[in-house]
Amino acid sequence: MTTPPDEPTAPPPQGGASSGPAKPVPRLHLNKTISVLTAVMGALLFLVAPQFLKNYGIYLLTYWLVFIIATMGLNLTIGYAGQKSLGHAAFFGIGAYTVAILMKAGFSFWLGLPAAALICFAVGLVLGFPALRVQAIYLAFATLGFNTAIWLVMRNEEWLTGGTFGINNIARPSLFGLSLDGNLAYYYFVLAVALATSALLWGLLRSPWGKAFTALRDNPIRAESLGIDIRNYTLLSFAIGAAYAGVAGGLFASLVQFIEPAPFAVSASIMMYLMVVVGGAGYFLGPIVGAAVGVVLPEWLRDVPGVANWYLPMFGAAVVLLMVWLPDGLLSIPDRLRAKREAKKASMARAQAAGKWGAKS
Amino acid sequence: MTAPLLKVTDLKKAYGAIQAVDGVSFEVMPGEIFGVIGPNGSGKTTLFNSILGQISPNAGAIELHGKTITGLSPLELSRRGVGRTFQTLQVFGKMTVRDNLIVAAQEHQGSMLGRLFAPPDSGLGAKADALIDQFRIRHVAHSLAGTLSYGQQKLVDIAMAFMAEPDLVLLDEPCAGVNPSLVGGISTLLKNLNRHPKFGKKASFVVIEHNMDFVMDLCHRIMVMVEGRVLAIGTPAEIRGNKAVLDAYLGN
Numbered sequence: 001m002t003t004p005p006d007e008p009t010a011p012p013p014q015g016g017a018s019s020g021p022a023k024p025v026p027r028l029h030l031n032k033t034i035s036v037l038t039a040v041m042g043a044l045l046f047l048v049a050p051q052f053l054k055n056y057g058i059y060l061l062t063y064w065l066v067f068i069i070a071t072m073g074l075n076l077t078i079g080y081a082g083q084k085s086l087g088h089a090a091f092f093g094i095g096a097y098t099v100a101i102l103m104k105a106g107f108s109f110w111l112g113l114p115a116a117a118l119i120c121f122a123v124g125l126v127l128g129f130p131a132l133r134v135q136a137i138y139l140a141f142a143t144l145g146f147n148t149a150i151w152l153v154m155r156n157e158e159w160l161t162g163g164t165f166g167i168n169n170i171a172r173p174s175l176f177g178l179s180l181d182g183n184l185a186y187y188y189f190v191l192a193v194a195l196a197t198s199a200l201l202w203g204l205l206r207s208p209w210g211k212a213f214t215a216l217r218d219n220p221i222r223a224e225s226l227g228i229d230i231r232n233y234t235l236l237s238f239a240i241g242a243a244y245a246g247v248a249g250g251l252f253a254s255l256v257q258f259i260e261p262a263p264f265a266v267s268a269s270i271m272m273y274l275m276v277v278v279g280g281a282g283y284f285l286g287p288i289v290g291a292a293v294g295v296v297l298p299e300w301l302r303d304v305p306g307v308a309n310w311y312l313p314m315f316g317a318a319v320v321l322l323m324v325w326l327p328d329g330l331l332s333i334p335d336r337l338r339a340k341r342e343a344k345k346a347s348m349a350r351a352q353a354a355g356k357w358g359a360k361s
Numbered sequence: 362m363t364a365p366l367l368k369v370t371d372l373k374k375a376y377g378a379i380q381a382v383d384g385v386s387f388e389v390m391p392g393e394i395f396g397v398i399g400p401n402g403s404g405k406t407t408l409f410n411s412i413l414g415q416i417s418p419n420a421g422a423i424e425l426h427g428k429t430i431t432g433l434s435p436l437e438l439s440r441r442g443v444g445r446t447f448q449t450l451q452v453f454g455k456m457t458v459r460d461n462l463i464v465a466a467q468e469h470q471g472s473m474l475g476r477l478f479a480p481p482d483s484g485l486g487a488k489a490d491a492l493i494d495q496f497r498i499r500h501v502a503h504s505l506a507g508t509l510s511y512g513q514q515k516l517v518d519i520a521m522a523f524m525a526e527p528d529l530v531l532l533d534e535p536c537a538g539v540n541p542s543l544v545g546g547i548s549t550l551l552k553n554l555n556r557h558p559k560f561g562k563k564a565s566f567v568v569i570e571h572n573m574d575f576v577m578d579l580c581h582r583i584m585v586m587v588e589g590r591v592l593a594i595g596t597p598a599e600i601r602g603n604k605a606v607l608d609a610y611l612g613n
Contacts, residue, residue: 204477208479219451226524
């Protein structure tokens with residue numbers, strides 16, 4: 001048996017370990033302050049804006065909020081955990097139909113909404129399993145197949161879903177005796193849910209789970225070698241993302257008051273994926289921007305005189321340009337500017353150093 | 362007489378007709394730095410991947426602390442105190458250096474649900490800072506790991522393997538692509554981590570490396586592999602003087 005020899009002598013070439021205690025980097029704090037300020041101002045805007053809008057405007061804002069909630073979940077799945085899902089609209093649909101069917105059966109909306117979240121969580125967990133075997137484009141196709149299957153159920157199982165006729169006259173709930181029937185009241189309710197769900201997601205991403213999701217996205221093999229159970233986190237990223245879509249779907253059903261299979265088809269999943277990417281996958285506020293581009297912008301373009309006939313090609317062209325020039329999404333612009341600034345600073349420093357060595361002739 | 366920390370017995374792994382690892386046996390003692398050298402294609406990395414659960418060996422046994430670990434997943438091995446680095450850089454590029462270190466140990470404590478409600482740094486901040494200072498990467502601690510130079514990322518990569526207080530760390534070419542001045546730094550770091558354990562545990566290492574000066578200086582014992590077989594095991598001095606090794610490898 002060999003035992004290791006004692007203490008081979010070697011001088012510490014870099015000196016000991018003494019760089020002092022951890023010092024916070026001010027820029028990070030500034031960034032945080034800016035994000036918090038933006039968030040607060042955004043929230044205020046959402047709070048005040050509808051007062052100046054007509055019914056359709058309020059409806060559109062609510063629609064936007066619903067898609068923000070849905071794509072927040074998808075941003076967790078795609079942006080933070082790196083799981084390419086093209087089945088998000090299926091969960092959105094499951095949430096909508098859960099609320100609609102339960103309400104038609106005489107249950108309260110307040111039972112329907114949590115049920116929508118729970119059912120989507122469970123189905124999302126199941127959909128996560130293919131992701132344990134396949135990744136990237138193959139995973140996208142697997143989830144796309146799932147979406148098609150769910151869509152077919154919505155269309156064909158008339159006894160449950162009403163088929164292509166859908167389910168109509170879905171009521172809006174009332175809260176503590178306060179009716180949310182009016183567009184403005186319902187808007188504020190959806191805003192409250194959006195704020196609550198973003199706060200939850202913020203907390204989740206700040207917790208060790210957030211780091212584990214990011215580790216899973218950046219490098220699953222390394223993550224596993226560090227004891228991170230990538231199986232659990234993969235499944236959870238799908239399940240939590242799906243639960244968000246479920247809540248959004250439930251709110252959607254009660255907002256539009258009539259649902260049929262079309263808004264839950266694969267094309268809607270692709271659109272949601274687009275929203276996440278356009279806003280900036282992995283940016284917390286990305287879904288707000290992305291959903292604005294995906295939901296509000298097309299509506300607005302449609303109403304601009306002279307553009308009405310062109311809004312779809314224009315929208316398409318804008319997305320193509322965006323993907324070419326800003327593949328990381330709109331919210332990556334500040335990061336890009338900063339990187340540019342730092343590169344400039346570095347090359348200036350290099351030039352100066354070169355000058356000192358007399359490189360200039 | 363101490364019991365070996367890692368014991369590999371007659372390990373075999375074939376890819377088709379090629380016997381990548383062909384009956385390799387060795388022991389690593391607690392606190393030992395054990396080097397593995399050999400020409401390219403001699404089976405070093407296959408040996409590593411078999412020990413680390415990345416691939417399953419065709420035959421043979423691997424024991425850690427006298428318990429069989431053959432075929433365990435990388436996840437399970439990590440939880441049993443086996444850390445590793447990879448041949449290529451493997452840091453989490455979009456996380457800060459400090460977060461890279463924290464995430465490297467956070468799953469070794471508490472329960473899944475508990476971690477959801479744990480503080481963001483899982484209480485590992487002080488430990489991460491200690492390693493950051495030891496690895497002299499304080500000035501980049503809050504930078505995204507992906508933006509660092511290769512050498513700095515390499516240091517982060519190695520530091521991550523030590524966050525969870527492993528008993529055994531397998532290092533796959535820690536000096537590959539690193540400039541000569543940093544090679545000395547890494548060597549000193551590894552010696553210090555081995556001799557003056559920060560967290561009360563004395564880690565053993567298995568190191569694959571092509572840099573002969575580094576291996577000879579760092580390792581207590583060295584195993585030479587050629588064509589999937591063990592050519593020799595011995596102290597650096599013994600390996601240097603081994604005629605078969607000189608003929609097969611060092612002489613070239």
